[in-house]
Amino acid sequence: MVTGVASRVWEVLKGVPDPEIPVVSVVDLGIVRGVEPHRVTITPTYTGCPATLAIEASIRAALDAAGYREVAVETVLSPSWTTGWITPEGHAKLHAYGIAPPSLAATATCPQCASTDTEEVSRFGSTPCKALWRCRACAEPFDRFKCH
Structure with a gap:
């Protein structure tokens, strides 16, 4: 309570x-x-x-x-x-900020253009809990929150 x-x-x-x-x-x-x-x-x-x-x-x-x-x-x-433990609101805010929220999917959805034609560039991103990804469709780099 x-x-x-x-x-x-x-x-x-x-x-x-x-x-x-x-x-x-x-x-x-x-x-x-x-x-x-x-x-x-x-x-x-x-x-x-x-x-x-x-x-x-x-x-x-x-x-x-x-x-x-x-x-x-x-x-x-x-x-x-x-x-x-990330709330649904947290997922939405990460996406709106340009960070792909954590997901068990093998590929990330680009937060800029929504394409799933993406690739991991580096397991190490701007912070220890994120990896660096790139969208092949729009060529934008983005962080993806590591799933664990």
Whole structure:
């Protein structure tokens, strides 16, 4: 059951952007795993994520600004984060931003022209959680969120 405080904290967290992909919130990405009246639990996208401290600091600042100084922020690594935790809104925001959302399909859909005639250029993209792809139809490069 979500309490009044927990519900309001969820609303605050929906306004905290991911530092590497600022068009999606930490809630959209599924990083926020739980909210209790006195604790927020987060799981980074992977154990060594360099943005973890920035995410914690952004959450702390948002909670403090909203008057929730007593709410602790706790990072947990188990269970491991999965792209299945990204919300449907998160998928839509990634696509609108020009990032192909994670999918189990062998090819990515180009976020610019919607073609599936695409190829992976490099497993390493602009951040550790993305790979670099190119569309053969429109020749545009784009990031694809790695599925895991």
